[in-house]
Amino acid sequence: MYIDIYQYINMKESLKIFKALCDETRLKIIELLLSGEKCVCEIVPFTKRTQSTVSIQLAKLENLGIVKSRKEGKSVYYRISNPKVRKILSKIDFSKWWGIERKKIRWYPVIDKEKCIGCGMCVATCGRNVFEFDFKKNKSKVKNPYNCMVGCDNCSIYCPAGAVSFPQKNRREFIQSLLKKYNIAAKARENVMSMKGGEG
Known part of the structure; x- marks a missing residue:
């Protein structure tokens, strides 16, 4: 052969x-x-x-x-x-989250243009290509909102000007409601159990 x-x-x-x-x-x-x-x-x-x-x-x-x-x-x-x-x-498909169409889930960052100081922190710290930097306006902007990992709000934490926010007032409550609605905990356990006996 x-x-x-x-x-x-x-x-x-x-x-x-x-x-x-x-x-x-x-x-x-x-x-x-x-x-x-x-x-x-x-x-x-x-x-x-x-x-x-x-x-x-x-x-x-x-x-x-x-x-x-x-x-x-x-x-x-x-x-x-x-x-x-x-x-x-670059080939990974972010269009679904646990099998759910990502666009059905209202979780994405929003930038307040007035507050944005153009530091680029959100662009530099996000690995999902959610943001891009507008060099003409010297400010960051949201490029691919639905690439954002559901539940991740690190960009808003890192932003020194407080310019990045999310639509939900109570983020934890929103995520917990999603977990319950789509039975995510059971899916997560199924995934974990499928790894049993494998190498980490």
């Missing part, structure tokens, strides 16, 4: 990337790093995980050849080192 060794190598490399993407924490780390090199001190709050958990997952990503690190003083910075990661992630 003839095996194309180059195709085999490419497949093995892609499998490494998919393995990296199958963990929620690693996926969030990669999403953040898509916008550029980041310090661990930025990665931890973005993932909303403990520093020890983030460190473990960063080590796994580095072992898989997905990211590279460098030290600067006491700080450690990480960046995506495998160009295939961006190519694969």
